[in-house]
Each structure stands twice: as C-alpha cells, then as structure tokens.
Amino acid sequence: MALPDEAVERFREGLDEAIAAGEVEPTAMCLSTLGVDGGLSSRMVLMKAFTPEGFVFYTNLESRKGTQLAASGAAALVFHWKATERQVRVEGVAEPVSDADADAYFASRPRGSQLGAWASDQSRPMASRVTLVKRVAAVEARYLGRPVPRPPHWSGFLVRPRLVEFWYGRRSRLHDRFVFTLDNGEWRRERQFP
Numbered sequence: 482m483a484l485p486d487e488a489v490e491r492f493r494e495g496l497d498e499a500i501a502a503g504e505v506e507p508t509a510m511c512l513s514t515l516g517v518d519g520g521l522s523s524r525m526v527l528m529k530a531f532t533p534e535g536f537v538f539y540t541n542l543e544s545r546k547g548t549q550l551a552a553s554g555a556a557a558l559v560f561h562w563k564a565t566e567r568q569v570r571v572e573g574v575a576e577p578v579s580d581a582d583a584d585a586y587f588a589s590r591p592r593g594s595q596l597g598a599w600a601s602d603q604s605r606p607m608a609s610r611v612t613l614v615k616r617v618a619a620v621e622a623r624y625l626g627r628p629v630p631r632p633p634h635w636s637g638f639l640v641r642p643r644l645v646e647f648w649y650g651r652r653s654r655l656h657d658r659f660v661f662t663l664d665n666g667e668w669r670r671e672r673q674f675p
C-alpha cells in the first residue's frame with residue numbers, strides 16, 4: 482500500500498530541511514531486524530531511495546542483516562535529524578529490490594566501493610586487516626580495465642511501511658507526533674501524546 486500523500490510530503494520536506502540545516506548524514510537510518518532466536522539486531526544503513534512504496538537501502542545479502550531479513554522480513558527504521566530536532570520512525574516489511582534497480586545503483590557507486598562489495602564477506606569473521614587488503618587487490622586485478630559487475634550477494638531491500646511516525650521536537654517538550662498506520666488496507670492518521 483503506497484503511503485498517503487501527506488506522509489510522503491512530510492518525509493520529503495523533513496529530509497530537505499535536514500539537508501538544508503547541514504545534517505551530516507541526512508539519509509542515515511537505524512535499521513532493526515529480527516534474529517531467528519527472536520532477538521533484535523540494529524545498525525545504521527544509508528537510505529538510497531524513497532518513494533510512496535517505501536525506503537530502499539543496499540547491503541550484502543549474506544550479512545547478518547541480510548540473512549535475518551531473508552528469514553523474516555520484519556524491519557524497523559529510525560531517522561534522527563538532529564539539526565532540525567526531528568525523528569521519523571518506520572515499521573514494516575522488507576522485500577528484495579529488482580535486479581535492475583540493484584544494478585543501476587551499484588553502477589553509480591565509486592569503483593572503490595564496488596570493489597569493496599566483492600572483497601568483503603560482510604559480518605563473517607576475518608583473521609586480520611591484511612586479509613581484506615589482499616582481497617581488494619585481487620578483485621582490483623581481476624577487473625582491471627573493465628567495469629566491476631554487481632556481486633550476486635549484493636543487493637537492496639525495500640522496506641514497505643505499515644507504520645510511519647513523524648516526531649517534531651519542541652523546546653517545551655510538548656512535541657508533535659503524527660502517526661500513520663495501515664489498518665485493513667487503509668491508512669489511518671492520528672496525533673499521539675508526546
């Protein structure tokens with residue numbers, strides 16, 4: 482279910498204002514996933530696309546987050562825009578992006594990042610930093626003079642929201658909260674106490 486126009490506008494406006502206010506990583510979001518043991522796991526990722534369908538990020542599919550999302554699509558996101566005292570919180574389900582989208586985004590990354598995606602077995606044990614440096618050199622040699630293709634284990638997820646909350650901080654601590662929730666196929670909007 483696409484987000485209602487108002488939520489799309491609030492998100493776009495919030496991001497634009499964070500950028501204008503000089504936020505250092507305005508697209509950084511905390512991503513929480515669910516482990517097979519029922520435990521939670523959180524880390525930062527960068528949002529690379531936002532549409533009424535949801536929020537997209539890219540990663541190694543064999544990483545901790547990648548395997549957790551493959552097992553359970555449950556995902557939660559938090560943006561914190563410190564410069565403008567705002568927070569956006571998202572709860573929903575992650576699904577893989579298309580190969581075409583992943584190819585297009587991968588092709589736009591700097592070559593060093595592309596090589597890194599081949600070199601790093603993200604989230605698996607590494608004996609020493611030398612291992613990583615050697616692997617980068619090896620993939621560099623392999624793709625010398627030609628484009629670096631997207632690794633099959635590197636792609637993105639679209640987090641389709643079921644809940645989006647906009648929090649607007651106020652000095653008085655009487656903050657404003659607007660919560661959009663998907664309820665039987667329809668978006669409901671309510672204010673909540675701060």
Ligand SMILES: Cc1cc2nc3c(=O)[nH]c(=O)nc-3n(C[C@H](O)[C@H](O)[C@H](O)COP(=O)(O)O)c2cc1C
Binds near residue numbers: 523547
């Ligand atoms: C600001 C910031 C942005 C990050 N963006 C990404 C990202 O977009 N994709 C990614 O795979 N890791 C990103 N990382 C690294 C992750 O936080 C994390 O360490 C890594 O993906 C491994 O997570 P996992 O073991 O839970 O899968 C970022 C880290 C920081 C601090």
Ligand SMILES: Cc1ncc(COP(=O)(O)O)c(CN)c1O
Binds near residue numbers: 527539540590594
């Ligand atoms: C391992 C990793 N993968 C992907 C990303 C996404 O961002 P970018 O494509 O801009 O590198 C990051 C950003 N820090 C990252 O650290």
